[in-house]
Each structure stands twice: as structure tokens, then as C-alpha cells.
Amino acid sequence: MIPGPSGTGKELVARALHKIGAHPGAPFVAVPCGAGAAADASPYARRGIAALETRMIGEALVRSGNNRSEAARVLGIARVGLLKKIDRLGLQSSAPTAQPGPYEWWELAQGLEVAELPVLVAGSEVDRVLLTRIDPALFRFEVHSAPAGNKGLDDWMTELSAILVINGSYYARKGTPDTPFLSAGRPLGPRDYRSRHGAFVASDDFTGIRDLASERWETAFTDAHDAMVSYPLLLSGDASSRVRADDRWLANRSFIGQDAVGNIILGTTTDAFFSLNRLAAFLRTAPLGLTIALNLDGGPVAYQAIALGAYRRRFCGKWET
Template identity: 30%
Template sequence: MLLLCGCDITTTTTPTQPPVPIATLFPTAAQPAPVPANATPAPDTGWLAGRPGVEMRRIDVQQDGKSAPLVIVRVDPAAVHLRVAYAPDEPRSLRSWFSQSNPILAINGGFFTEEYRTTALLVSDGAPIGESYAGFGGMLAVAPDGSVSIRPLRDETYDPAEPLGQALQSFPMLIFPGNIPAEIEDNGERSRRSALALDQSGRLLIIAAPSAGWTLRGLAAWLSQSDMAIDRALNLDGGSSTGMYLKDGALEETIDSFGPLPTVLLVEGK
């Protein structure tokens, strides 16, 4: 078996079969920051504006009577530049990626081996690396003109002849095109999660769940039923890999990964 670091999923060495959930390698429970006794967090901040085309929202969702917070950043692809960064020989925490790259936002990418090599295809600055998943999973694709898509690979296989500026593959799809929740067979484990989604207006939603409050199936169902008009969504490598750093004027978020990451998605200003 090929070990996938950072999340509760493994897959075979030939990436053509759906993954089988297993336990995570690292702790999945985030350490919450101290909260003053008189503080009452808002259950939903609504969309907070940064620069044009960048918004952030924090939502405290109740799952089985327990808090399961989500941090969601919504970006207009026409207003930013998306970049997949890959450094398997120099993996580092998301905090280090963010401080060294100085983007607007950074989030963890897809799955990787113990040797910090990607288990799927990615495209970084036009250069393809790795082998595409086949028949499962999905791909965030950024065309040379900056247009963005999220594609289920069971329906749209990767074409090496297609010019791509950036691309990132992961699994499973949480929501298929048309806001159809995926039929996910997970083991019911709650973990830190991260995901990407496109709404019906073509905006990219970058999602992090910093505490161990979500199953994959539960996250898919909640996103599908939310007020965010999501058309499709793709799970990223969650668990110990989950992280999000954001700094854009008054908008700020600091969720670090528990371990080093070889791949990140960066949102940069134009």
C-alpha cells in the first residue's frame, strides 16, 4: 500500500481504484486558542470584504451538539492569481510556506507519500508532475488565461495535450456538478478537513475546518445544503495537513498544518 500522509485515507500504488479510509498518522484535534470567559463567538460572521474579489466568512456549525467551525474564503478568479507550489525536497509547515511566499492566502494541497512526493498529477507554473488519478477524485485546473474549473475525473479524464497553467488533483469529490452530493463511503471518523468548491457564479471557495468535527459525508451534505450556491466541491488532504493562512487588509486567518507539506495552493494578488 502507498501511504498517504496527513489524512485518513490510503490508496494503492496504481491510482485507479477508490481510496480506503484508515486512521490518520498525526493527531487531528486542533488546539483551540484561549477564549475570554465573557466572549460569545458569532455563529456566522457573514461575508467580510477584503480587496475586490476576496471575501472571508467564519461559520460555527453544530454537529451532534458540538461546535464544528468552518473558515471559508471566496475569491473571484479574475481578481487573483492561483498558483500550485511543490517542493518535495523541502517540505515545510503551511506557516513557513506563507511567510516565504507572501501570498494573500495559502492552503494545503493534495495527498503525498512518506517521501513527500505527490500521489497524483499536479501542474506547477505549466510543468506537469506525477500521474493522474483515473476513475475517481477530481482536479482543480487553471487555464493559461486564469479561468478555473473543478472536474470530476470519473467523467472528465485528464488530457496531457490540454495546456494548463496550474492544476491540483485530490479525492474524493464531495459534490458533483449541479450540486449533487457524492455518495461517500467513509468510516464516520471526524477530522480536520479542507476543500475547494466552485459556486454557481464561478467563484472559488477555499474551505478549512480547523477542528476534528467533520466526517467527509457530513461536510459534503452541509456544503450542498448551504446558502453558498455551491455547484461542485473537492476534498483536499485534511487531518494533520489541514491549514489556511490569510492576510488581506483586515482579513486574517492562521490555521497551521500539524506537519510539513510538499504541496500548497497559493492565492496571489494581480
């Protein structure tokens, strides 16, 4: 946000940031957001302004722990003004509840589909989930690591000749895994580790997520060729969540889940609307049929790429607060 009274050059700053941003050749579109300007704007611009206000108010409420006075201070408006905006936008006077929007699966090959799931608050899109659904009987899953930290998304896609690459797990300062990790049968990461969350396991007989509340990770890794412990478990078999994280921590998110028929569902958010608790709640209501879901990682290292036939997807996260 670039605050300041009218006429102080906020748009000049925005234009300068656009020129040094990721897409300087794209058009810069200025949308006046004052009350009078919003009333005179086109329907498309009004929807954009409403979405921006919804996002800003929602994040301010999350960061302030639903303290409306503090949220108003963060936004630089009077408390009564905030309450009026909440009422006008149809928001609750608390952190907003996200709802899934309409979406469709698109089959790229037998056993592999992609989709984009809009995340809506009060009818406005505040985030989007890039989804991939895979039949594990038709595709092989592998877990890889580069401790030197010298490989990016394109490097992994090229080196592995992969159809899909997604980030996962957590790493120490020297690039070694913080959690138990199995790559082509080779164990990496700590050997002495206790987990009550989950593990993604790929073996000749089973590919999916194991709930580590009922078994040790060493047992879950038995007979696997590739595996990885991660946390938190966003959705368990009884539809509960094991998230114990600060709701003010918003970031791009990646997750891996499994539906009732055994398909693996991978997701990456394109924006930073979700805290981990909010993501867990969203996945419970999303029409994905998930029976279990495990957080992978988030922030600037949340990425997903697909290359299959003529289809290409390449996304790298940017946001973490």
C-alpha cells in the first residue's frame, strides 16, 4: 500500500514500481479508488475495487486478531469507516470466510487433470488454487533434493524430464532436509525424529499420504522408494486439522492431498490469502473429495510446473508475511 493525501505522487511511485517489476512491458492500469471515483467507474473497475478492499480488510482483521479498532488503525481509516465498509462489502466483522468458486477439471492425459479453483470472499476472488489430479497407478512419484540450493524450477523440470514438479518439505540452512526424507531408496534428513502429522509415501504397492498419529514414520517408509515427512496435517481422516500456527502468517501455499478413490491432488495458491488454519478450513469445504491433506511448504518457494503435450504451467510464489 502507498498511503498519502491526494496530489502527493502516489501514482508516480506506483508507475516507478511497475517499471522495475516482473512485467514492465505490460500496460499500467490506474484505477482511482476514491469514493466518488468508485461510483463513476465501470462495473469491471468497481468489482476490482471491491475485491481489493475485501482483501485489504480481511488481511487487516487477520493481522489484528479480529480487533476492529487495530484493523482500522492499520488501514488508516476511522473505526466507523471500517464498519461501514464491512457492511457495504457484505463482510463479517471478523476474518472473512473463503468459499470455493466454480471450476472444471481439464484432462491432459489419461489419469492426469488440471484445474484452477477460485477462492471467493463475498463474491470477489481473493486467491486461486492451481490444482493437479493424478491417478498414482499411472504415474510414478519421486522425491528429490539439492542440498547446494543451486536448482530452480526449470532446472528440475529439465534434469528429471518431469511432467510435474512441486516443492515440498522443510530444509535447514545448509540445504539438508529438516524432516525424514527418502529419495530413490536413499535416506536423507534426521534419523531421530518424532512426528504426529503426515508423510507422503511412494512404493510399488502404495502411493499416498500416511497419518503419523497412528504409526511411526519409519514404519510408513517401509518398502517405499521415495517418501517425505511434512507438517502440518491440514486434513485428517476424521476431517480434523492439526494446524498449530499463527493465523497472521499469510503466504503462498502448497499442499498434497488424496481423495476417496485414491487420486493424488496437488495444489498451489497464486496469492497469499491463506494462513494454514484458513487453508485447512477451505479444503474441508472445497469440492475436491479430499480425505486427507498435508501441507508441503509456502512463501517464495511455493512453486508448481507442468509440461505435458502443448500444455504448460509455471508458477513461482512470491508472498509471505
